[in-house]
Amino acid sequence: MEFGIKNKAVIVTASSKGLGKATALELAKEGARVLISSRNEEELQKTASEIIELSGNQHVYYTTCDMTKPEDIRSLVKTAVTKLGGVDILVNNTGGPPAGGFQQFDDDDWQYAFELNLLSYIRTIREVIPHMRNRNGGRIVNIASSSIKQSIDGLILSNTFRTGMVGLSKSLSRELAGEHILINTVGPGRIATERVAQLDQINAEKQNLSVEELKSMSEKSIPIGRYGEPNEFARVIAFLVSDANTYLTGQSLVVDGGMVTAL
Secondary structure, three states: OOOOOOOOEEEEOOOOOHHHHHHHHHHHHOOOEEEEEEOOHHHHHHHHHHHHHHHOOOOEEEEEOOOOOHHHHHHHHHHHHHHHOOOOEEEEOOOOOOOEOHHHOOHHHHHHHHHHHHHHHHHHHHHHHHHHHHOOOEEEEEEOOHHHOOOOOOEHHHHHHHHHHHHHHHHHHHHHHHHOEEEEEEEEOOEOOHHHHHHHHHHHHHOOOOHHHHHHHHHHOOOOOOOEOHHHHHHHHHHHOOOOOOOOOOOEEEEOOOOOOOO
16 A cells, blocks of 8 residues: 655654654655654664665654653744644654552652643644644544553553543544644554563562563463564554545544453
8 A cells, every 4th residue: 555655744753762763764764754752862873874874764863852841842843844844743752650559649740641641742743733724734643541441450640641532533634624734542462562571570570570471471361372573563553544545533442452342
């Protein structure tokens, strides 16, 4: 299938590693001009070089951005306009908030998680919409978690703010559809990333298990029988932001190998 992503101007946030990196690589392989970002410039340099090498695409750029700082987000989008010529596609991504239950977090924890995992998305979308309007359309994908369909014990901050993304995406999809801007939310299940490895370590310690034992138990709960690979997740994003997708908006999808049992 021809995705029609070639030469599109793309921002992928929090993309020096994990799902953001995999998504940026997949879009670079499709010929997009890609701007990646994270807080760590050294990691960004390495990631940009790796994406260029693996994709053969020289139009991969980077800039530092702390997604909790509105001035960084404004600078990120300005950099995209300067280096890429505009913005056609935004893939919103951030690191996950700390694991834990309700009693473990105070107001500062809740405020930080709100700013990192919901307000940052609002701010980034606000900044890119005028540029998408100038190009008569665009695509936005908000990366969330499988908790958008089924809450995950011990991840109360994520459960709260990831579902907030769903409401944001649904409302905006209706506001922006007439301007040919499509927006969707995608939640990863057990995808083999550093974040999932960290959560496995935490849960293994809680249950007095080895990480290997915990992972084996987790794999048994996944009908496909294994953790997903980041590139498998990224290919779903590639379709959603592509010209091949002309009618799917306001939806919340999980890429989870069939793990989530909720409808």
